[in-house]
Amino acid sequence: MDTLYITKKPMTVMRIPIETFRLENGLSVTLSEDHTAPIVAVNLWYHVGSANERPGRTGFAHLFEHMLFQGSEHVGANEHFELVQRAGGTLNGSTWLDRTNYFETVPSNQLAIALWLEADRMGALLPAMTQQKLDTQRDVVSNERRWSVDNQPYGTWWEKLPALTYPDPHPFHHSLIGSFEDLNAASLEDIAHFFATYYTPDNAVLTIAGDFDAREAHQLVESYFAAIPRGNGKPPLPDMSLPTTFGGTLRETVEDDVSLPRLYLGFRSPAFGSRGYYAASVAGAILGMRKGSRLQRSLVREREVATDATAFTFDLPKGADILVVDVTARPGITPERLEHEVVMEIERMRLGGVTQGEVDRAIALIGTDFMASMQQASERADQLSRFATYFGDPSLINEQMTRYQAVTAEQVSQFAATHLGEDNRAFLMYIPCDDEDKTAPGYAVATDAAPVVA
Amino acid sequence: MTVSTRPQPGPAREYHFPKFDRRQLANGLTVLVAPTHSLPVVTVLAIVDAGAVAEPAGQEGVAELTARSLNEGTPKYDGETLTDYLEQLGTSVGGAANWDSASLAMTVLRDNLDNAFAHFAEVLVVPTFPVAAIERLKGERIAELMQIESEPRELADEKFDEYIYDPTSRFRLPLGGTTDTVNQLTHDEVKAFHASRYQPSATTLIVVGDVDVETVERMIAGTLAAWSGAAAPVVHANDKPVRTSRAVRIVRKDDAPQSEVRIGHVGVSRTHPDYFSITVMNAVMGGLFSSRINLNLREAHGYTYGASSAFDWRREAGPFVVGTAVASDVTVPAIQETLREIDRMRTEPISESELSLATSYLKGVFPIRYETTAAIAAALATLTIYDLPGDWYDSYRARMSAVTVNDVLEAACKHVHPESLQIVIVGDANAIREPLEALAFGPVDVVSP
Numbered sequence: 001m002d003t004l005y006i007t008k009k010p011m012t013v014m015r016i017p018i019e020t021f022r023l024e025n026g027l028s029v030t031l032s033e034d035h036t037a038p039i040v041a042v043n044l045w046y047h048v049g050s051a052n053e054r055p056g057r058t059g060f061a062h063l064f065e066h067m068l069f070q071g072s073e074h075v076g077a078n079e080h081f082e083l084v085q086r087a088g089g090t091l092n093g094s095t096w097l098d099r100t101n102y103f104e105t106v107p108s109n110q111l112a113i114a115l116w117l118e119a120d121r122m123g124a125l126l127p128a129m130t131q132q133k134l135d136t137q138r139d140v141v142s143n144e145r146r147w148s149v150d151n152q153p154y155g156t157w158w159e160k161l162p163a164l165t166y167p168d169p170h171p172f173h174h175s176l177i178g179s180f181e182d183l184n185a186a187s188l189e190d191i192a193h194f195f196a197t198y199y200t201p202d203n204a205v206l207t208i209a210g211d212f213d214a215r216e217a218h219q220l221v222e223s224y225f226a227a228i229p230r231g232n233g234k235p236p237l238p239d240m241s242l243p244t245t246f247g248g249t250l251r252e253t254v255e256d257d258v259s260l261p262r263l264y265l266g267f268r269s270p271a272f273g274s275r276g277y278y279a280a281s282v283a284g285a286i287l288g289m290r291k292g293s294r295l296q297r298s299l300v301r302e303r304e305v306a307t308d309a310t311a312f313t314f315d316l317p318k319g320a321d322i323l324v325v326d327v328t329a330r331p332g333i334t335p336e337r338l339e340h341e342v343v344m345e346i347e348r349m350r351l352g353g354v355t356q357g358e359v360d361r362a363i364a365l366i367g368t369d370f371m372a373s374m375q376q377a378s379e380r381a382d383q384l385s386r387f388a389t390y391f392g393d394p395s396l397i398n399e400q401m402t403r404y405q406a407v408t409a410e411q412v413s414q415f416a417a418t419h420l421g422e423d424n425r426a427f428l429m430y431i432p433c434d435d436e437d438k439t440a441p442g443y444a445v446a447t448d449a450a451p452v453v454a
Numbered sequence: 455m456t457v458s459t460r461p462q463p464g465p466a467r468e469y470h471f472p473k474f475d476r477r478q479l480a481n482g483l484t485v486l487v488a489p490t491h492s493l494p495v496v497t498v499l500a501i502v503d504a505g506a507v508a509e510p511a512g513q514e515g516v517a518e519l520t521a522r523s524l525n526e527g528t529p530k531y532d533g534e535t536l537t538d539y540l541e542q543l544g545t546s547v548g549g550a551a552n553w554d555s556a557s558l559a560m561t562v563l564r565d566n567l568d569n570a571f572a573h574f575a576e577v578l579v580v581p582t583f584p585v586a587a588i589e590r591l592k593g594e595r596i597a598e599l600m601q602i603e604s605e606p607r608e609l610a611d612e613k614f615d616e617y618i619y620d621p622t623s624r625f626r627l628p629l630g631g632t633t634d635t636v637n638q639l640t641h642d643e644v645k646a647f648h649a650s651r652y653q654p655s656a657t658t659l660i661v662v663g664d665v666d667v668e669t670v671e672r673m674i675a676g677t678l679a680a681w682s683g684a685a686a687p688v689v690h691a692n693d694k695p696v697r698t699s700r701a702v703r704i705v706r707k708d709d710a711p712q713s714e715v716r717i718g719h720v721g722v723s724r725t726h727p728d729y730f731s732i733t734v735m736n737a738v739m740g741g742l743f744s745s746r747i748n749l750n751l752r753e754a755h756g757y758t759y760g761a762s763s764a765f766d767w768r769r770e771a772g773p774f775v776v777g778t779a780v781a782s783d784v785t786v787p788a789i790q791e792t793l794r795e796i797d798r799m800r801t802e803p804i805s806e807s808e809l810s811l812a813t814s815y816l817k818g819v820f821p822i823r824y825e826t827t828a829a830i831a832a833a834l835a836t837l838t839i840y841d842l843p844g845d846w847y848d849s850y851r852a853r854m855s856a857v858t859v860n861d862v863l864e865a866a867c868k869h870v871h872p873e874s875l876q877i878v879i880v881g882d883a884n885a886i887r888e889p890l891e892a893l894a895f896g897p898v899d900v901v902s903p
Contacts, residue, residue, distance in 0.1 A: 036492040038467035082744045088818010112461035123456035139756030146711045227455045259600040292541040307597040364544030375826040
């Protein structure tokens with residue numbers, strides 16, 4: 001076989017236009033014009049997530065997000081959805097550990113209605129809240145929990161892994177979707193209190209991206225949002241800082257209704273956006289991004305012990321992030337063998353470091369994905385909101401590829417040496433449960449495990 | 455403190471689906487090029503008439519296996535070298551099969567297009583299909599099938615298709631084949647499938663993004679233009695239903711916290727002239743968040759996180775299905791509400807307000823759907839696969855606007871058949887069997903996954 005050589009070309013630079021201003025009530029606004037298509041994205045991040053929940057109210061931030069679609073002073077229940085869809089737009093909201101976002105993409109002549117709807121619920125949600133709506137959404141969210149967590153193979157991983165890797169009572173420790181018990185305890189008083197505390201203009205950032213006129217957009221934002229009063233400040237989160245590693249190996253094994261063993265291996269890693277983040281992110285891409293990554297090449301293609309392997313970061317900007325390696329066994333491969341094989345690859349990177357070629361591959365893939373995603377107004381708006389919320393500077397979006405390109409093999413090797421060791425591993429292993437009427441072939445055939453290199 | 459007056463929209467700015475150049479080469483290859491220059495990104499997509507419906511009987515799964523094996527090696531380079539080279543260029547070339555076509559796709563930065571395309575063309579035309587790779591990919595497909603057995607949503611979809619189609623229909627079996635059929639597939643069958651179906655006259659090359667027609671001409675001149683061979687004829691799938699009377703199947707998943715419910719029957723071909731009225735009808739019934747079924751099941755009753763209906767569009771009739779997930783104890787009430795909504799689509803006209811919501815939504819999101827090079831390429835693929843006219847997207851919004859309340863009623867009466875509905879539920883049989891029998895909808899049977 002021939003060998004292929006690449007001549008490196010400098011990556012094309014893209015700069016997203018950005019204009020920012022702040023209303024007197026504290027609302028940060030980012031405008032980013034692009035007239036390619038007659039559409040505009042409106043995106044609002046509130047700096048509140050499950051981390052802000054008080055004890056006994058797990059899942060409340062997310063339940064609250066559902067209530068924001070139940071109407072406000074001048075909008076009926078579910079009318080928010082209807083008005084946006086009638087305008088020819090798409091919309092949704094999502095809740096994460098440290099933020100909640102709401103977003104619409106509409107034809108550009110419908111910008112006003114999208115802004116007006118967001119302002120109405122930011123300014124006057126409570127007149128529309130009723131016990132009946134709360135009860136219904138509690139049922140909807142309980143069903144969301146059953147659907148996405150309880151009745152889904154491996155579905156509990158995304159509450160178990162944070163619980164394993166962020167020590168109680170760290171704000172990222174508890175479940176985002178929440179327990180049935182806590183969801184049931186939520187009251188209208190909780191709604192009023194949460195709204196007054198967190199859903200204030202000074203705790204939000206608004207982004208408008210796409211086809212609009214900046215002056216007109218500025219005026220619309222002023223006219224709809226300026227009269228909403230500033231909040232009284234939110235209670236500070238407890239200290240989020242954590243040691244740079246777990247300080248040991250953490251472990252949880254879950255017997256679940258799954259067909260094949262799967263390992264989620266977490267490593268504490270530098271917070272999103274920090275100096276060390278980009279090397280950690282590149283390390284993740286070298287391990288698990290696409291078919292040429294180490295885990296896919298070695299475990300899926302060469303050794304045929306895994307059916308799939310990926311790696312990703314949670315992208316949390318405070319305290320510490322987690323880098324997660326997610327590997328599913330091939331039929332016939334035991335959990336023990338799977339773990340050995342993954343650990344061998346991790347050890348290989350920890351001890352041997354990475355090559356410049358691997359770093360280049362990772363950055364090239366990240367660069368194409370980033371550029372392709374920037375074609376969408378909704379994605380530009382969301383990323384601008386992210387950097388505005390986390391760092392007060394939406395223009396960081398234009399620095400991301402530069403930061404990735406500055407990552408060297410030495411930095412990634414250094415990250416691997418300091419963060420992939422036994423003192424910083426969290427094993428969350430799913431094992432098919434013994435079920436009489438269901439043979440679990442993934443666990444039935446024991447194969448001889450290869451010796452661990454360590 | 456808030457503004458009570460609802461703003462009204464200003465005049466809409468005009469929108470046109472990207473212009474594209476269409477030509478056919480002497481070897482029969484069709485080439486579509488849509489230049490869009492907002493960012494230096496290009497998507498290349500080859501659509502080949504090599505979908506699952508074209509598989510020889512007994513070789514179910516060979517279409518997907520062939521497509522997934524394309525990038526496992528060419529005469530010059532083995533799969534690993536190719537993968538690494540393309541990924542160094544920031545891209546990967548991935549094959550996939552659908553019912554009516556197979557595809558090979560990559561999205562790449564403009565500066566890397568030339569280098570990546572040379573390999574894209576080889577992967578499409580002269581893949582080597584190493585035996586070891588075929589065997590590994592067969593194993594991965596079998597693992598995927600095992601995973602589906604414990605994944606209620608996909609399992610429900612798969613079991614629904616199996617339950618509604620005629621035993622001789624290809625649609626009855628999963629797209630990627632079953633454990634039995636995949637186990638039996640051989641390297642020779644993959645090679646033969648590729649040789650008979652991956653031919654220039656059965657292929658459309660779609661290039662969208664920061665390129666011009668001349669660049670694409672130059673790219674294919676040294677590669678795909680020299681490709682030759684004759685393709686096997688187009689295959690039409692048997693899309694007959696297995697029965698026309700109502701029936702219920704429970705797929706046992708003991709102690710499941712929810713029932714995954716599917717209600718429907720064999721639907722309509724994508725090429726049916728009622729496409730627009732069916733699309734609007736479905737949007738009102740269950741296609742939108744604000745649709746009847748979702749508002750009823752989710753917002754009025756809190757039974758579910760979501761409920762929706764869809765026509766699965768294929769060249770021949772794919773399934774029409776309403777899907778939702780509800781707790782065991784409300785499974786029957788949720789089914790009753792769904793049946794009521796389905797009936798109501800046929801017994802009374804929808805309101806003007808429902809009609810305008812559906813049509814203004816479908817027209818409005820049109821430009822939002824086609825922001826990316828990958829999405830525009832997929833839209834052009836749809837034209838190819840269903841042989842739609844070149845002005846399809848230009849006339850789309852006008853045709854959507856023309857749908858009336860009466861068209862919707864007619865579409866419901868003609869294409870939704872309450873007396874033939876089939877129900878498949880993946881759930882806790884012990885909890886739901888008796889209430890389902892008491893519903894007296896149709897005979898109930900219980901099977902294991």
